[in-house]
Amino acid sequence: MDGLGIHVLANEWQSWFAGARVDKVHQPSARELVLTLRTGGKNERILLSAHRQMARAHVLRHIRPNNPQDPPMFCMLLRRRIEGGRIISVWQPGWERILGLEIEAQNDFGDLVKYHLILEVMGKHSNLVFCQADEAGNPSKIVDSIVHVTPDMSRVRPVLPGHLYTAPPPQDKLSIEDLKSQMLVDSLANAQTRKQVERNVMSQLQGSGPETVREALFRARDGQVAETGVKAPAVTDAWTITAEEAPRFAEQLLLALRQIYDEAVNRKEPATVAEDQLGQTIAAAPFRMLSQTRVVNMDSYDEALEKLYQSALTMSQFSAEQRNITRSVTESLDKLRGKLVKLENERLESLDSETPRIYGEVLMAFAYQVEKGASSVTLPNFYDDDNPLEIHLNPALSATQNATHYFKTASKKKRAIPLIAEEIAQTTEDINYLESVLALLEQTEPSGYGAIRTELERQGFLNRKRDARNQGRQSRAKAKAHDDIGKPEEYLSVDGFRIRVGRNNLQNDRLTLKWSQQDDIWLHVKDAPGSHVVIQTERRTIPEATLHQAALLAAYFSKLRTSVNVPVDYTETRHVWKPNGARPGHVLYDHQKTLYATPDKSLIDAIARP
Template sequence: MAFDGLFAHAMVNELKNTLVGGRVAKISQPYSNEVILTIRANRHNYPLLLSANPNYARIQITKIPYENPQTPTNFTMMLRKYLDGAKIQDIWQLQTDRVIYLSFTRRNELGDQITLLLSIEIMGRHSNVILIDSQENKVLDAIKHVPVQQDRYRTLLPGSTYRTPPKQEKTDPFSEQDFFSELNKQFPNRDVLASELMKAYQGFSKLSGLLLADTLHSAEYKTVNEAYKSFLEKTESPTPVIITHNDKIDFSFFSGQMEVQSTWETLSELLDKFYQEKAQHDRVKQQGADLIKVVKNNLRKNERKLKKQEKELKATENADFYRIKGELLTTYLYKVKRGMTSVTLPNYYNNEQPEKINLSNQLSPSQNAQKYFKRYQKLKNAVKYLGEQIRHTKSEINYLESLASTIELADPSDLPEIKVELQEQGYLKSQKNSPAAKNKRRKSLSKPAEFTSNDGTRISVGKNNKQNDHLTMKIAKNSDFWLHVKNIPGSHVIVHSSSPSDETLTQAAQIAAYFSKGRSSSNVAVDYVPVKNIRKPNGAKPGFVIYEGQKTIYVTPEKEEIEKLK
């Protein structure tokens, strides 16, 4: 991703114009690596996201809603102690590095004015958010503690001396341009020049290097210095864009000659769009790790059980083999003597071909025959029993696969309901008397996702199995239409109309395909049928229904089209 030093420079300018002079109105930590400071400035509330996520570290104003945990973390409590009501004095960048400082002032309990720093370090897996007492240059706390055993140069623990990240032996692109001119002469090739810029200049990613190389080769500028100056000015007045390069989607503060996917008003809006799905998937994976583990373990267990059951069922195909031997022993009983361990008899089922039959020398001839008949009867009875067990195991596997798909497509706010479902189905132990469990029982079921087709018809989507049941069996009218992907896990979709147009049905089918395991596929089969044709068998798992009289439509889900219908 291209949140490099140059993009950070542009973001600092945007945040300074919006937030400096504002006060901290609220502090929350919705996820382990992310903090949100709600800044009240110019009569508006701006949720400022500070992320130390290893993959999506960034600083931005966000419009994405977050649900806070019931119990605040120690880091949250420390931030509230020192920053609640504090005023933002300044925002700046450490040279052109991916380190951004927010300076706050406030009064302490004695009425003295103190200055505090909040450092946001955007450095991959080393990303961090650090609260610093600037007078004493001491770390008050960090979102990720770094003990001396992990980093001798830079310990990040409460009370430790704050040290800036190690300085890179690179040139600041805003202070030195002569060296750049030499690089441009030595490396006229675009890709090579971009790589050399990364090595020589602080804050350059490969993408920024390519954008600068394109700027230099543009006929718009007369000299190298003019092109370089224009490039740096783009960080002061950016044009936020999502672009395509090397068949990958990325973002930047301007497009250069890259293919533009979309343009945004602010850098923060750009990051909301770019990271929303990626970061959300990562949060679900992080917060739902225990649920995912339970589902996968039970899925593997049932898959092993199914293999064993199918193997046993295959063994029952030899049932007639034991019956025939029992009948041959009964027919030729006079030829069998007690104490024999085997006997060869003519098989009248096979043109009198001789058949060797093993015997127990501890049993009488008739008892040996009965032993074969009992074995035959046992296998015959097993066919019915195993058939039922296999159907049950397959049903269990289908249910667990639907749960896995639900978690994969879930929002973080959906996870508590999925956890309750796993508890109700016996996959997780339920802490019935805990305060959290009581709160969950009191909490009503969350609402399905809502969409509107181009002709104004309302479309509802269940986001988990409990929602699917409630939507289909309680909310939907008999005259409404129900949709679901064919033969794969997915959400229930309801079109709230008794006679939807073909366009609405197609759009609803696209939504059904998008909210299913077939999201990334093309030409996905989606069944649709009036809700009156839907039945839920007694004792069926959540989300499971049967239906008849369906029609099938084939669609390819497109995220952009789905977003337009929200």
């Protein structure tokens, strides 16, 4: 949220909430406040957040935050002071990143008192300050703040109850009306990178932020404003504009900035959000973003902000979920690899079961020559032409007892060989399984993390999440939870054949073994973790183009995504089976053929979706 955005938001809120009654106050987290307003015969919830990374303000249309059982002191103070009061105005000082609510409420004596609830959007220094108003109606004494700033933290501007409220120190910037093109020349000519240009312009212009300046540079470059004969460099990190070209381009950039401010302030164009290729919201602006490829018009800038930050919070939560799953899987992999090394050492040691047997045989044959209490003895080895053989002994045991001990050791090692081999095979299979999970995690969209967690819980690699409130329902929901694995992704080949791709190992099993027909074509990258891919044949012959597209999908959704000429095996699903006790996703197959594909996202995007 830059100053321009807050200016537009303040105007929207002024038209919506002037005169609204403050019905309830909640504080769902340490730096966030939710006000429930009664206006126009309905309730509206507004969020005021002083979050360190995502400070923001917008209406909550789709989410109802949880309310803590024990409200913080700041929340209790606001409930006592402003519940039942009315919003008089919504204001912003100049183009600053400050949004204020002027509220009038009755005190304990029934007198009307004015307060200001001020949100300061300043990154990690963001704050929400509650002040009394002086006789002129301006913010005066601080009643409390959501973040206390002591003199040790800031000598310039402490924020504590009882102190007078002072606005953040003004920055040496010009308004859009006072900014001249000549002032922009140095910002353009002396910059080495595009980001440096953006920072230089923002340091000069009040209310500007990255999205505003980026849009202005784009419009100036593409001639979306009056032509001056100079184009900005392409959208890259490098910035190559000469000192001679800078004055002319500065004029065009100033025109673009004024056009954007005029459109936003006077609502000549709708607010918009920009989306990435996956449909996730990545930016919001109070103007039309011509610089973005995918843009969606919104009814208001407030709604655009809600969509942006809801998407950012969702991605943040999913990123944390991915990190947690990845960390757990990696820790399990480290333990299994350590176990495999230990098992391999035990296997090598168990292979030598003949040596202790020979020790026992020799001791039994020459027991009469062994002195009592000896710690070692050298005897002729009749298995090696009577060459001397040194045998270590337990002094507390007799020769016969030492021989018996060696016989038991030999028998134990011999019995351990198949058991250790079986344990090595199981450990190796678990390692391969978890490596396949990691490969799928790297390629899975956020909506698929829950299915992967369910899979790992069922396999015993993650502890099942428990909620005390729902423990009584777990038995009833168990079957449903186990089926929460999502659906495979579907594609449509150039020849009209449906191609399905499993995105987790449980999906892979069901896709291959339950949801496919015997004559469908099954594909998988050779000797590497990856998704199962199935072409639905419907008893038709598969053309080469369809087979190649399916192989491309199998190569792309695999651990070998960044490789070239990836080998992909394919066969009919009748030739694919699952060994008893195998982990999800692990199958065996025969009658296969191999073709090669080089993964390319542009080719994947070109495949139609039904």
